[in-house]
Amino acid sequence: MKKDCNAFSFDPEVRWIWMPEKRKNQFVSALGVLELPSIPATAQLKIFADTKYKLYINGRFVNAGPAHFRKPVVYVDEYDVSPFLKEGRNEIFVLAHFIGVTVKYNKAEEPGLAASLSASCGGRVFTLRTGAD
Numbered sequence: 001m002k003k004d005c006n007a008f009s010f011d012p013e014v015r016w017i018w019m020p021e022k023r024k025n026q027f028v029s030a031l032g033v034l035e036l037p038s039i040p041a042t043a044q045l046k047i048f049a050d051t052k053y054k055l056y057i058n059g060r061f062v063n064a065g066p067a068h069f070r071k072p073v074v075y076v077d078e079y080d081v082s083p084f085l086k087e088g089r090n091e092i093f094v095l096a097h098f099i100g101v102t103v104k105y106n107k108a109e110e111p112g113l114a115a116s117l118s119a120s121c122g123g124r125v126f127t128l129r130t131g132a133d
Helices: none
Strands: 003-007 026-036 042-050 052-057 060-065 075-080 088-098 112-121 124-129
Touching: 026 112, 026 124, 042 052, 042 060, 042 088, 060 075, 088 112
Parallel strands: none
Antiparallel strands: 003 075, 026 088, 042 075, 042 112, 052 060, 052 088, 112 124
């Protein structure tokens, strides 16, 4: 599994998940399901959360983040997640922790989460993105 950090860049269809209120020590979870016709040849997941997150795929821990950053430049963590995906139903779960106070690597702003997964199977691309649903 490879982890890269790149300046903030997401598919334009990715939508932030924002919390309706801002509180200290707040946890947010997101669960997405992606049906795949076969084991993907390649799969990339991009994710950012304010302030911390833990990423799981099919019940297996993938990694935690985010990368250290200093606004206005925000870095998105990118993972090769093909070893974690399988044919059929795949569950992607993120547990985000919003600290709610200024820390050395981030100023307290709004609790939010954004993620996208793109998997290539048999010449077709399957995607899963955070959004309103």
